Structures are given as structure tokens and as C-alpha cells.
Amino acid sequence: MTYTPRWPPDTPARIRRRAVERALADRLDAALARPAAQQPGWPDPDRVRAVVRRLTAGEPLVAPAETRRLLDRLGAVARGEALLLQSGDCAETFADSTEAHLRGNLGLLRRMALVLTHGAGLPVVTVARAAGQYAKPRSAPVDAHGLPVYRGDIVNSAEATHAARAPDPERMAWAHAHAREAMTVVRRLARGELADAHALHEENRRFVDTAPGGRRYAARSAAIGRGLSFMTGIGAPAPRLGEIWTSHEALLLDHERTLLWIDAEGTEPQLSSGLAHFLWIGERTRQPDGAHLAFAELLANPVGVKIGPGTTPEQAVEYVRRLDPHGVPGRVTLISRMGHDRIRQVLPPIVEKVTASGRQVVWQCDPMHGNSRTAANGYKTRHYDRILDEITGFLEVHRALGTHPGGLHLEATGENVTECVGGARGLAEADLPTRYRTACDPRLNAEQGMELAFAVAELFAAGTTPSPETPR
Incomplete structure (x- = not known):
């Protein structure tokens, strides 16, 4: 099905409009005709075609101007002038697409960012x-019970029946509706309660005062508080934090193709995804001859590629060359997921x-x-110490090479789940069934996320990277 991207009504160069549309539509169709894992x-x-047509006629969730602002910020990360913190659910669900859940996850993201800002400067x-x-x-x-595997709420249901696991294209429309509502909440919270650095610091201070092991970070917390108080004392405006951008894995191509702008502001006209500001290609879909990489080549959005130990x-270098042909700093994020x-x-x-190669990427x-493994009781989990050890190794590598360790990509929730073991509270495998709620992979809970943020901030501030004891 040939798809013609839309041209924003206020975009200049209308004389070239039809030729550009035809060229990009042809390139998009060629990309999506490649093998897609x-x-x-x-x-x-x-x-499927009917749902795609319906969604294509809808309004995008994000605009090219927003995406260009993120690309500018990621350029600063690539140059060593900033850090990138990306965090949230492994897999969002329709049931958890609520303001309370988003507030918890986004609040944790902001609180961790505040700590990392202070530690890294x-x-x-x-x-x-x-x-x-x-x-x-x-x-x-298929899963262990012989049922079609659950591929996320946008495709099928996690309910363990053949009927529920049948792929249903109407779920793409449901996902779009939930994402639109979520975007409204993200924007409101980012401009409102989650923009107040003082309030976020008070939440972090409560963590330090009450969480197991929190007191070890009391000095860091106090220093953050003094910095905020100093700004207030000299009459500076109350610190307000900036935008929260959205991201997801560009996996389901029938959905990814639906909402695309033409963005002619860069070196050449490209497609700008209206579904999210930042998209990444996963470890399982980064085939050089595949549709996912070819699709990402057409985008003006900043894009990431997960690179595992087999990379x-x-x-x-090929990923970077293809995705960043014009050498734009921050256009490509290489997301290492090697194991500790x-x-x-x-x-x-x-x-x-x-x-x-001369390219300025975000590492x-x-x-x-x-660091995922299956516990003896059958639950998929990750150990906090191994998570921290991989981050420690990441910092060691970049310090040894004189390159910039650009940031972290975490699966974490603001809820009090029991999905990852370890941390100061000492969650064990026996604790996993208590509140194991993820739709797919295990997430750090809010306490573990804050503990990790303070620990990584200490590593940045100290300039040294001692490895934690590897768990048994």
C-alpha cells in the first residue's frame, strides 16, 4: 500500500512539494518491502490496511519542531556537554495508561535526573x-504453554487463551488513542508539578531519610539542597526543568508508518515520525538488510540502535554511516547492552x-x-549489582578512551514492584511473586532507581569506577 506522507501546512518550498512527496513515498515503500523481523x-x-488508512488520516502526537529541539539537545550530549537519561516501562499496557502510573514513572525519571545533574555537573x-x-x-x-507469544498490547492480549493471543490490528488504534492521552499528561506534568526542582529534591530527601541505605547519600542530597537554596537566596528564579520527550522502540512497522510528516528543515527532506520524538531499533531488528534500519534511515528524528555483545x-560504523550520512551530532545514539x-x-x-569515523554519536x-536471567522460581529477573556493574564498566571504558559516557537507558517504574532483586533492601528471589507486575521484562522499582541514580552520581563525581561485588 503506497503511503503519501503529509506536508505541514506552514512548511515552505511548496513548489517542490509533489516531487518530494513522491520521492519519499517511493523510498518508504521500498524500505518497508524489505524483510521485517x-x-x-x-x-x-x-x-490491517483499513486500520492503517484510518490512523494515517489522524493527527500526529508530536511535531517536527519538537523533534528538532530534542536533536539539538542530543547534539549537546554527543559533544560531552550534557547527559541523556531514558527510563520507563519495559512494555506499556492499556490498563496502566493512567495519570497516576505516568506520574510515578515520570517523577522517578525527573528525580533521578536531578541527582545525576549534580553528580556529573x-x-x-x-x-x-x-x-x-x-x-x-x-x-x-510461542510461549511455554504452546500459545502464540504475547507481543505487547498493540498486537494481542497477555491473557493466556488462543483467542486473546490472536493478533488484532484494531489494537493499533487503541494504542494510538492511549498514546495521545498519555502525551497530554506528559506535557502537562512536564510543565507543571514535575518542573519544580525544589519539590523533586524534597522527594529525594525523603528517600535518603527513610530508605534502607539512603543515609549513605546524605552528603550528596544535602549538597543538592544547598545549591537550590543558594539560587533562591540570590533572587534567581526558582529552578524549572525543561521538556520531557517521549520514545519507544520502532518495532511494529504497520503502526510506525501511519503518522509521518515531511520535514524539509534539514540537509534534505526527510520523514518525521509523529508518534514519538525518539525511536530506537532493537537488538533483534537491527539487520543491515532489514526493513527496520531502512525505515530509520528515512527519519529526521534522532534514532537509537541497540548493540549487543555480538555487534x-x-x-x-555501518549503522552510524547509514543513519547519520550528514554527520549531525546526536542524530544517532548507540545503546550498548552487553552484560556486566x-x-x-x-x-x-x-x-x-x-x-x-569522525561521527559524534551519543553513547x-x-x-x-x-543481565536478565530466570530465577529458580521461574520469574525473569535482574540483579541490582549486575546492573550497576555494567554501568561501572561503561564509565570505565569511556574514561580509558577519553570519550563521553552519554547516558543511561533503564527500565524502571515509580511503583513499589518486586521484579529486580538486590539493592539496599535486599530483595530476594523469594520476594519476586509479591508484586511482580511487569507485562514483559523486570523493572527497577522507585527505591532501586533512586539508589542507582545516587550511586552513579557518586561515580561521576569521583571520577573513579570501583566495581561492586558480583552477586552469586
Whole structure:
């Protein structure tokens, strides 16, 4: 199905409009004709086409001007002038698409960013895994019970029946409706209660005062408080935090193709996704000849690529060359997800090779996915110490090479879940069933997220990276 992207009504160069539209539509169709991994087997292609047509006629969630502002901020990260913190649910669900849930997740993101800003002495760009993270790649087409695997609420239901697991294209429309409502909440909270640095610091101070192990960060917390008080004391405006951008994995291509602007502000006309400000290509869909990478090449949005331990330096350079042909700082984020025991060996030659290419990318650490394991009681989990150790290794590598460790990509929630083990409270495998609520992979809870933020801030501030004891 040929898709013609829309041209914003206030965009100049109308003389070229039709030629540009035709060229981009042809390139988009060619990209989507390539092999595409991790796509559902829709039982009725006609229903899929009908839903895609309906969504294409709708209004985008984000505008190119917003996306360009994020690209500018990520350029600062790539140049070593800022950090990037990305966090949120592994997989959003329709049931949890509530203001209370979003407030918890976004509040945790902001509170962690405040701590990292102080520790690193750099501004932090906050990007939420929110308002679109409804699809998930899976390692097998069927689950342990022989049912079609749950691929996220945008495709099917987690309910364990054959009927519920059947891919339903109407869910793409439901996902879009939920994402639109979530975007409204994100914007309001970012401009309102989650823009107040003093209020966020008070929440962090309560963590330090009451959480197990929190007192070890009392000096850092007090220093943050003094800095905020100083600004108030000299009559400076109360610190207000900036935008919260949204992101998700560009996985379900039938949905990703629906809302695209033409953005002619850059070096060449490109497509700008109206679904999120930042998109990333996952470890399972980064095939050089695949549809996902070809789709990402057409976008004006900043894009990320997850790179696992099997990534070669040459592959990393190819991703950057294809996704950033004009050498725009911050256009590409390389998200390493190696595992705590491999990052110190695998990442250095990749960083060296990409740096030698002359491109200024954002180096980001995903310490979650390489450290997943199945506990003895059958629950998928991650150990806090291994998460911190992978971040520590990430910092060690960049310090040794003289490059900038640009940031973190976490799966974390503001709720009091029991999904990752370890941390100062000492959650154990026996605790996992208590509040194990994730729709897919285990998330850090609010307490573990804040503990991690303070620990990483200490590493940044000290300029040293001692490894924690590896858990048994």
C-alpha cells in the first residue's frame, strides 16, 4: 500500500512539494518491502490496511519542531556537554495508561535526573519510555504453554487463551488513542508539578531519610539542597526543568508508518515520525538488510540502535554511516547492552572504531537487557549489582578512551514492584511473586532507581569506577 506522507501546512518550498512527496513515498515503500523481523502474523491483511488508512488520516502526537529541539539537545550530549537519561516501562499496557502510573514513572525519571545533574555537573536530557512503548520483540513465536507469544498490547492480549493471543490490528488504534492521552499528561506534568526542582529534591530527601541505605547519600542530597537554596537566596528564579520527550522502540512497522510528516528543515527532506520524538531499533531488528534500519534511515528524528555483545565494530560504523550520512551530532545514539561480564571487553573496539569515523554519536548504556536471567522460581529477573556493574564498566571504558559516557537507558517504574532483586533492601528471589507486575521484562522499582541514580552520581563525581561485588 503506497503511503503519501503529509506536508505541514506552514512548511515552505511548496513548489517542490509533489516531487518530494513522491520521492519519499517511493523510498518508504521500498524500505518497508524489505524483510521485517518480529512482525505479527496478522490473520486478515485487509483489516490491517483499513486500520492503517484510518490512523494515517489522524493527527500526529508530536511535531517536527519538537523533534528538532530534542536533536539539538542530543547534539549537546554527543559533544560531552550534557547527559541523556531514558527510563520507563519495559512494555506499556492499556490498563496502566493512567495519570497516576505516568506520574510515578515520570517523577522517578525527573528525580533521578536531578541527582545525576549534580553528580556529573552537566544538564540531563530526560526521555521517557512512554506514550507508545506498546510493542515488544520476543525470542520465540510461542510461549511455554504452546500459545502464540504475547507481543505487547498493540498486537494481542497477555491473557493466556488462543483467542486473546490472536493478533488484532484494531489494537493499533487503541494504542494510538492511549498514546495521545498519555502525551497530554506528559506535557502537562512536564510543565507543571514535575518542573519544580525544589519539590523533586524534597522527594529525594525523603528517600535518603527513610530508605534502607539512603543515609549513605546524605552528603550528596544535602549538597543538592544547598545549591537550590543558594539560587533562591540570590533572587534567581526558582529552578524549572525543561521538556520531557517521549520514545519507544520502532518495532511494529504497520503502526510506525501511519503518522509521518515531511520535514524539509534539514540537509534534505526527510520523514518525521509523529508518534514519538525518539525511536530506537532493537537488538533483534537491527539487520543491515532489514526493513527496520531502512525505515530509520528515512527519519529526521534522532534514532537509537541497540548493540549487543555480538555487534562488531564494523557493524556499528555501518549503522552510524547509514543513519547519520550528514554527520549531525546526536542524530544517532548507540545503546550498548552487553552484560556486566562482557562490556569491558566488547565495547572498547566499537567506541574506538566509531570515534575514528569522525561521527559524534551519543553513547548510552542499557544495563538491563544483558543481565536478565530466570530465577529458580521461574520469574525473569535482574540483579541490582549486575546492573550497576555494567554501568561501572561503561564509565570505565569511556574514561580509558577519553570519550563521553552519554547516558543511561533503564527500565524502571515509580511503583513499589518486586521484579529486580538486590539493592539496599535486599530483595530476594523469594520476594519476586509479591508484586511482580511487569507485562514483559523486570523493572527497577522507585527505591532501586533512586539508589542507582545516587550511586552513579557518586561515580561521576569521583571520577573513579570501583566495581561492586558480583552477586552469586
